[in-house]
Amino acid sequence: MSTEYDSGDEKQVQVASAPLSSPTPSTIRSIVIIATSTMAMIVNTSNATSASIALPTIGRELGIPENQLQWIVSAYSLTSGCLLLFFGRLADLHGRKKAFIVGMIWLAAFTLGCAFTNDALTLDILRAFQGVGAAAIIPASIGILAHSFPPSRTRSIAFATFAAGAPVGAAFGMAIGGALTQLTAKTWRSTFYLSTGLTVLCLILGLVAIDRDQPSTEQDKRVDWLGALLVTAGLVLIVFVLGQGEIAPHAWSTPYIIVLLILGVCMVVLFVFWQHYLEKVQASDTKSTGPYAFLTPPPLMKVSLWYRANGRFAAIMAIAFLTWCCFLGSNFWIQLYYQEYLHLTPVLTMVRMLPMFITGVLCNIAVALVVNRLSVIYLLGGGTILTAAGAVLFAVIIPSSPYWAFGFPAAIISVFGADFTFSAGSLFVARVALPHEQSVAGALFTTMTQLGTAVGVTVTTVVFDKIAQRETRQVSFLPPRPSAPAQNQVADLLPAYQAAQWTAFAFGILAAVTALAFFRGFGIVGHRKEDEDDKTVTSSGKHPEV
Template sequence: MSGPTGVSEPEQDNALEKQRTPAADDVPLVVPSLARCIMLTAVCTTAMAVNISNTTAVSIALPTIGRDFGIQQDQLQWITNAYALSSGCLLLTFGRIADVYGRKKTFLGGALWLFAFTLACGFVNDFLTLAVLRGLQGVGSSATIPAALGILAHAFPPSKARSLAFATFGAGAPVGGVLGFIIAGALTQYTSDTWRAVFYFCAALAGSCFVGGLFVIGPDPPSQEKDKRVDWLGSFLVTAGLTFILFILGQGEVAKPKQWGSPYIIVLLILGVFFIAVFMVWQSYLERLQDTPNVPYSIWTPPPLMRPSLFARARGRYGVQMAIAFLNWCAFLSWQFWAQLFYQEYQGYGPMLAAVRFIPMFVTGVLCNVFVATFVAHVSIVYLMAFGTLITSIASLLFAVIDPNATYWAFGFPAAITSVFGADFVFAGGSIFIAKLSRPHEQSVSGGLYNTMIQLGTSIGIAVSTVVYDNVQEMSTNKGRAPREAELDAYHAASWTAFAFGILASLLAVVFLRGVGVVGHKENKTEEEKDEERTAVISTGDGVRDKV
């Protein structure tokens, strides 16, 4: 297959690789000591925990916030959606900024921003201000997460240490999720500041990330790219498109007068899709120009924010991994969202009693990441992805058939245990896979893209299951079912929806990831294994050759 100049893509891209990213960029400039490696991983993992806890901790406090401000439940979602909007829409932009201008600078700036606006959330006295501050708060998260992934990928070359670092980073998700639930539940129910104490706690975590990063993260190495410009037009297009799409996903069910049929919802949906389409066309155009030798310098031809060819790497498996992450989070966060509502709104538990029911997630999450760190160099990624998403689907299946009169140990406990398998296997294993297929100067962009897919999965999963919930509840009521029975039917239907997302992710893994093999670094390979790798080389389509 030839590029625009008639030169084969591998030859053309290998030439570009030599010009822009020397092999030396694939290893840290200074090999960190064991103690610094541990502290560096701890700081980055804390950043992931802060990001997740800013969602789960606030969600458990939503009923209390609603009572304090006199806000209806259908509007309370903006306390979580505002954070999701900003944290999800700016990941790609900050990923590029981190790769070009410095990951440490981006990480520290994001952590400091997150600390300031998280603390500010605890002092507001009206709902609108809280929603606006939550939106500003998410900007900090969108800077820290891709920067953290880039920092880890640069600090740990392909090795067992990299597998352990990424698995530990992935463990920040269940740790942050469960800590968010438990500590927020206790603070909301037992302190005089109630929900405000939740924001004070999250601000303290963000502050610890800033202080730790200041001393632990090494100086930013100089970027090896000759052209260090940021594609600001592309940043605007993708941010605007994602903002419109995520906004309507959160607003569609409560829009007046016709919900999803309301004129402004339709207009914003069209605009969102249009901006994303234009963004992809623009990125393809810039990528072609960048890969064409001797292109004249122009302010209109910066390097693309994201190379569309990324999705075609490893015979399209890079894109498949993105889709699996998207669908898995559709399932996982939908289950989590409806489970905490089922416990509080249907069964009438307080925040703390609801929170303790998620404790098994913490234990299972840590064990899953220990498994990934230990066996990622021995277990094919197809098994991690397929079985992880399948086991996560079991949690939704259990709530799809749950008997509210049954003991917690019959449905709630096994659901809490199984729910995190997909999240941990997909995030940790998928992050290692994506890092392996990305150039050294693309690590933060790839991390930002991966987390964008996760954020989109969270929003779309909850939005779709909410539509199902509302319609099933209405249909059941129209059939003469009692209010409690109609509500239970709706909870069951929303859980079936989450189950379907997880099963689809599992099928994608089985069908498209076969033959990839292990993605972790295996030490002391035999000559037979080395020969198998040499014959199984797969072109990424961007001048990078990966043995996957």
């Protein structure tokens, strides 16, 4: 039986008394809405993976040093991850369809621009502008799905399908990006032409399929610009430092790295305190006549949101963060292991990773089928353990062994945690959030995955570099091989690749422990029979604490 809890803000509860969603669309319209949102996720993910697999080619053609290549991927993640919360709030206030359409137009324009760049700096800047479009699209898509489908089996299918867009997009970007990079005359530029076409197609579907925006039910529609500045600037600085710290002139001891990291952390801390203060002011009965009313708009993010469901909202955020640290941290080094250590072509690398994306699609189909009858602990706990196990297989890999011994099973199991966490986590967040918070809550969840990607890649890179330096120093003291002079000896960096994977494994285990600690015995997050009354429950201003 569903239990209920107060949102902690009585006035906001009254505001939320509007219906949870618009009337359930017809079957055909439901399919088109789900397909459009899923395609948005595919476009977003493929933009990252298609560039990732083309990095060695881009580096050769544009003369970019290897230690600067990561910014082609990181610049996109930087803006798309750091602006999610701000655009999620704008989507909730001013219209999710508007945010979706404007984001698609923006993304298409700058994706096309990337295809015409001839230097590293311009490409990095345009990739960052690409990410701004993605930051508007993803939270709007989550809000559109939550608004269009009330708690039901259809909602479970919608969110599972949307989550499946991530592995499909990754597979598409990896497969098509690798093939176009290797086989076409335009090499890596062809991937941006294709991405532009897909974005335009998604834009057209959005214009036709998505319902017209309904006015926000919030009485106070002001935007917390100070909060937006603090959280965006803080996250940008933190993610920038994570990407730059290892390649700065003096690495992490470089003065500007230390200063920017401190500034970034301070801004995020100030943002949290500022949001807590705004939430208290908004909850006060005298807020409309208070002396600070003009300077205290509704918070960009309610701090109380993190305490909902007995703190499990914060727990699911931590699980998402740690899972992505493991999954993307591991994948980053798998791609480099295949291309830089085994010297495989982009196409052969793509073929070896393809089972991962097929499994990802199957995982999300499985979630749609079992999420309404299987306890969420099996999805979260089991999935994160399997993702961690995938990292272990590469941590103990023997390069001379066949692909089927280590690479294939790792590709099969490593995706479970990411897909189970995203699907089940999205459903959980949609149930916990109030109707006017759907895009913000979805943006928070996606932000944690983006931060997890940045932290996972950074920490594993630090470990890789330290072990690589040790191996290089050891080689410098060895006598020369008979077939080559000493200065031409090259260190075997396999221990560095393995150490990076052990680090990713540690993140995965932490995610599993968090899931077991907070969701053991919790039950299901999918549709249940008693959820048929959710509209009535929501109209009373309460939440089902799934």
